[in-house]
Amino acid sequence: GLIAAFSANAISAGIGAFIGGWLCDRFGRKKIYQYDMLFYAFGMLWLVFASDPWMIVVGFVLVGLAVGADIPASWSLIAEMAPSKERGKHSGVAQVLWYLGPVVVLVMFFLLAPLGILGAQIVFAHLAIIALILTVLRSQMKESEIWEEAREESLQSGKKATASFASLFTPSNIKAMVFLISMYGIWNLWAGTNGFFFPYILSTVGDESQAMSVALQAAGFLVAMISIAFIFMPLSDKVSQRLLFGISALIQIAGMVLLAIFPLTTPVALAYVVLVWFGSGFGAQSFFQLWSAELFPTLLRSTAQGFTFAVVRISLGVFSFFVPALTATGFTTLAWILTGFLVISGLIGVIWAPSYEGKSLKEIEDKRRSKA
Numbered sequence: 001g002l003i004a005a006f007s008a009n010a011i012s013a014g015i016g017a018f019i020g021g022w023l024c025d026r027f028g029r030k031k032i033y034q035y036d037m038l039f040y041a042f043g044m045l046w047l048v049f050a051s052d053p054w055m056i057v058v059g060f061v062l063v064g065l066a067v068g069a070d071i072p073a074s075w076s077l078i079a080e081m082a083p084s085k086e087r088g089k090h091s092g093v094a095q096v097l098w099y100l101g102p103v104v105v106l107v108m109f110f111l112l113a114p115l116g117i118l119g120a121q122i123v124f125a126h127l128a129i130i131a132l133i134l135t136v137l138r139s140q141m142k143e144s145e146i147w148e149e150a151r152e153e154s155l156q157s158g159k160k161a162t163a164s165f166a167s168l169f170t171p172s173n174i175k176a177m178v179f180l181i182s183m184y185g186i187w188n189l190w191a192g193t194n195g196f197f198f199p200y201i202l203s204t205v206g207d208e209s210q211a212m213s214v215a216l217q218a219a220g221f222l223v224a225m226i227s228i229a230f231i232f233m234p235l236s237d238k239v240s241q242r243l244l245f246g247i248s249a250l251i252q253i254a255g256m257v258l259l260a261i262f263p264l265t266t267p268v269a270l271a272y273v274v275l276v277w278f279g280s281g282f283g284a285q286s287f288f289q290l291w292s293a294e295l296f297p298t299l300l301r302s303t304a305q306g307f308t309f310a311v312v313r314i315s316l317g318v319f320s321f322f323v324p325a326l327t328a329t330g331f332t333t334l335a336w337i338l339t340g341f342l343v344i345s346g347l348i349g350v351i352w353a354p355s356y357e358g359k360s361l362k363e364i365e366d367k368r369r370s371k372a
Contacts, residue, residue, distance in 0.1 A: 002057060002321075003056070003057060003060055005317040005318070005320040005321050006057060006060060006061050006064065006317060007060035007061070007063070007064050008060065008063050008064035008067040008068075009064075009192055009313075009316070009317075009320075010064070010192060010313050010314070010316045010317030010320055011064070011313065011314050011316075011317030011318075012060070012061040012062075012063075012064025012065050012067075012068065013064040013065070013067050013068035013071075013309075013313045014068060014309060014310035014311070014312065014313030014314040014316075014317070015064075015065060015068060015310060015314070016036075016064060016065035016066060016067060016068025016069040016070075016071075017068035017069065017071045017072055017305070017306040017307075017309040017310050017313065018068070018306045018307055018309075018310035019065075019068075019069060019306070020032050020036060020068060020069025020070065020071070020072055020073060020302075020306055021069075021071075021072035021073075021302040021303045021304070021305050021306020021307060021309075021310075022165060022302070022303050022306060023069070024072050024073050024076060024302030024303075024306075025147075025162055025299055025300060025301065025302045025303045026162045028143050028144070028147060028148075029073050029076050029077045029080075029143065029144050029147060029302065030073075030077070030138070030141055030142070030143045030144070032069055032070075032072075032073040033070065033073040033074060033077060033138055033141070034135060034138040034139050034141070035135070036066045036069040036070050036073065037066070037070075037131040037132070037134045037135040037138065038131070038132075038135055039062070039065065039066040039069070040063060040066035040067065040070075040127075040128075040131045041128045041129075041131035041132050041135070042062065043059055043060075043061075043062030043063035043064075043065070043066055044059075044063060044124045044125070044127045044128035044131065045124075045125075045128050046058065046059040046062055047059035047060070047063070047120075047121075047124040048121045048124045048125050048128065068306075068309065068310070068313070071305065071306070071309050072301075072302035072303075072305040072306040072309070073302065074094060075091075075094070075289050075292065075293055075305055076144065076147070076293060076301050076302045076305065077141075077144055078090050078091055078093075078094055078289075078293075079091065079290070079293030079294070079301075079361065080144040080145070080146040080147060080293075080298070080301075080361065081144060081145075081146075084358065084359060084360035084361070084363070085237055085358050086237055087237065087290065087293075087294075087361075088232065088233065088235075088236030088237040088241075088286075088290055088357065089233045089234070089236070089237055091236075091286065091289050091290045091293075092228045092229070092232045092233035092236070092286060093233070094289065095228050095232070095281075095285060095286045095289065096225045096228050096229060098285075099221040099222075099224045099225045099228070099281075100221070100225060102217075102218075102221050103218045103221045103222060105123060105127075106214050106217055106218045106221075107214070107218060108122075108123050108126070109123055109214075110210070110211065110214045113210075146298055146361060146362075147298055147299075150297075150298035150299050151299065154299060162299055165303060167300065168300050168303055168304055168307065172368065172371070173296060173300070173304065176295035176296060176304070177304065177307065177308050179295075179348070179352045180288060180291060180292055180295070180308045181308050181311050181312060182345075182348050183284060183287075183288070183345055183348040183349045183352070184284050184285075184288040184308070184312055184345070185311065185312040185315055185316075186341050186344050186345040186348070187283070187284035187285075187341065187342065187345035188284075188312050188313070188315075188316050189315070189316060189319050189338075189341045190252075190256070190338045190341040190342055190345075191280065191284075191285065192316040192319070192320065193319070193320070193323050193334075193338060194276070194338070212266070216269055216270070216273050219273055219277075220273045220276070220277040221277070223273065223274055223277040223278050223281070224277040224278070224280055224281035225281065226278070226281070227277070227278045227279070227280070227281025227282050228281040228282060228286060231244070231281065231282040232244070232281060232282035232286050235282075236282070236286070236287075236290065236357065237357050237358060238357065238358070239357070240355070240357075241287065241290075241353055241354070241355060241356075241357055242349075242350055242353040242355065244282055244287075245283060245284075245287055245346075245349045245350060245353055246346065246349070246350040247279075248279045248280065248281075248282050248283030248284075249279070249283060249284075249342065249343075249345065249346025249347075249349065249350065250279070250346070251275055251276075251278060251279030252275065252276045252279035252280055252283060252342050252346075253339060253342045253343055253346065254275055254279075255271065255272045255273075255274070255275025255276035255279065256272070256276060256335065256338055256339040256342055257339055258271055258272050258275070259272055259331075259335040260332060260335035260336045260339055264331070284345060284349065287349070287353075291353075291354055292304065292305045292308060292309075293305070293361070294354060294356045294361065294364055295354060297365055297368070298361070298365065
């Protein structure tokens with residue numbers, strides 16, 4: 001529970017996103033995108049040589065800070081560099097890779113489990129090496145032209161080169177942040193709990209072997225990748241995003257209800273994995289990345305993304321403290337609570353979803369200024 005709360009899954013990632021987002025708007029996306037990988041590598045190497053429980057917690061916090069800082073940097077770069085009619089498609093590529101990473105790590109941990117602590121050290125070491133390679137590759141990237149142009153325009157108009165954090169809290173920005181935090185934050189209580197505790201739930205409540213637990217977890221990520229590749233990427237730039245989001249929410253709710261109603265057998269677990277992960281692929285996670293880039297002006301985009309992500313992840317961290325206690329009081333109770341999260345998130349998304357498919361970020365920003 002402690003690691004779940006403070007790891008890259010929750011609180012430390014939120015803090016990292018908040019800091020990283022502000023730095024991205026102030027100094028540029030590329031710099032943060034490049035150098036946060038060095039911080040990530042340091043955190044992974046700390047885990048490799050950790051010898052006490054407290055060192056493991058600190059290592060996860062360090063990694064979480066780097067992961068969080070990478071979110072607004074990468075999401076802003078993707079949105080600002082993508083063609084206006086393919087912003088969803090390009091965002092989807094990032095989401096596919098987001099889900100692929102855990103599959104690789106889950107399989108590695110399972111195969112290396114007989115090595116005990118050494119197996120875990122090998123996994124962490126390989127992630128540190130990848131981070132160092134990424135640092136070199138990212139150094140060859142160009143800065144976002146949209147950010148550079150917005151910064152230059154601000155300077156020419158006599159304003160500061162970067163917007164202040166206080167300017168984030170205008171009525172339109174607050175409305176957008178409340179929407180994103182509510183939609184994604186409530187959904188993330190389900191996703192974070194599912195992602196971190198699903199193998200534990202299957203091995204204890206469902207009486208499945210560790211191999212089956214890992215296989216089902218990895219299968220879930222693969223199903224989500226298929227969903228993103230064949231639904232979100234080709235459709236999110238062309239059809240009603242509100243309709244897509246609503247369908248995804250219904251599919252996830254149907255899957256979660258299975259765990260609440262029926263005994264946790266292997267067929268039920270398989271049906272659950274297919275439904276909730278297929279629905280989540282073109283659902284809240286993907287649309288949060290897309291909408292959080294579209295709903296804010298360029299010089300505040302990363303700051304807003306970092307702030308909203310921080311609120312969501314820190315809330316998840318607080319909630320993670322209570323999940324072990326909830327599972328102890330009865331799995332059915334937890335299943336109904338998680339179903340409720342999906343219902344509420346789905347309603348918020350369907351009612352207040354924006355409709356910017358096919359529009360450039362400049363068109364969206366001009367429209368926002370005209371309303372103001």
